[in-house]
Amino acid sequence: MVRRMINSPLTILGLVLVLLIIITAIFAPVIATHNPTEVNLLSKLEGPSGEHFFGTDEVGRDIFSRIVYGTRISLKIGLLVVLISFPIGTILGAIAGYIGGRIDQIIMRATDIFLSFPGIILAMSIAAALGPSIENVLLALAATWWPWYTRIVRSSVLSLKNSEFIEASRALGANPFRILFKEVIPNAIAPASIQASLDLGFVILAAAGLSFIGLGAQPPSPEWGAMLSSSREIIRDAWWAATFPGIAILITVLGFNLMGDGLRDVLDPKQR
Template sequence: MFRRLVSSPLTVFGFLVVFILVITALFAPLIATHSPTEVNIVNKLQPPSQEHIFGTDEVGRDIFSRIVHGTRISLKIGFLVVILSFPVGTILGAIAGYFGGIVDQFIMRTTDIFLSFPGIILAMSIAAALGPSIENVLLALVIVWWPWYTRIVRSSVLAIKNAEFIESARALGANPFRILFKEILPNSIAPASIQASLDFGFVILAAAGLSFIGLGAQPPSPEWGAMLSSSREILREAWWAATFPGLAILFTVLGFNLLGDGLRDILDPKQR
């Protein structure tokens, strides 16, 4: 597995990007050169220089320091949304696929209701109803994301629930829940795990989009989407104010996607 991982230059690049992001988030106070919220009107709209590597914004805040601290916010959102929605979707999908009948119909029809709306539109509606804040964006994205894992796990469970080793477990007298959680689920969770690794980047992008339209992080929070939103009016005279937060989002999403593709090639036998 390690040889397959390092044999792909794109996967290695994605791993390095994610590794740098994690280190940046962990040691943000040590890496940042200035306070991310300190206002200095005298130095507003300063271009990139030795003192301010990425320049300053409309109120003189150091953009590099804000991007560094914003890494914590973005990774936190990505991690929490995936770690909360993944088990919910996985358990519901496993129960629906194994028991079938009315249980399957109820879970999957509920899932279809959520999937019938475009994800970002549904997240916008929920976040707008709850009020603009990072916590409400987290909740909105969790509500939007769990149905995808439910569908993936259900399909995997349907494919293996009548396999010979499952029939052997039934013949030995194992109860349904033991069969489901000890035998079926560990053998059907790989596709959903691969999807979860890919979803980190998409969650961060969705959170940045919600903050960009004013539904997520609020000033003076150094969130990348909010930074892009506040720099729209000064884009012509201060290109750096929007360019560097945009590049941060670009490389973060790219890094997680490349790493997720590499994990898919390793864990999914159909891709070998």
């Protein structure tokens, strides 16, 4: 497994990028050179320099420091959305695949209803109904992300539930719930886990998109999508105000996608 990862330069690149992002989030107070919300009108719209590595925005806030602290917000949203939606989707998919019958039909029809809408449009609707905030964006994205895990886990469970080790557990008198949580789910969770690693980047991108249109983080929060949104009116005069937050989003999504692709190749060789 380790050898296969070492032989994949793109996987190593993804792991390095993700590690740098995590380190940046943890040590943001040390790495940042300024207070990310401090307004200094005397320094507004200054270009990149030794004092302000990425320049300043329309009210003189240091863009480099805001991007560094924004790493915390983006990682928080990505991790929490996956940590909420992944268990929900996994449990529902396992129940649907293992028990079958009417329960399977109810769960999968509910899943199909959610999947029939474009995810970002559904998340926009939920976030707009709840009100603009990071917490509501988190809930909106979690509410639209679980159906994917449900379908993946259900498919895995259907291929496993008649396996010999499951039949052996039944023969030994294990009750259905013990079989489901002790035998079925641990053996069916790998494909969904790989998908979860890929989804971290997509969740961060979706959260930035919702903040960009005003449904997520609100000023003066140093969230990357909100920074891009506030820089729209000054992009002709201050290219750096939009460029560096955009690069931060690009690097983060790229890192998680490369890492997820590498884990898929390592843990599921059939997908190669």
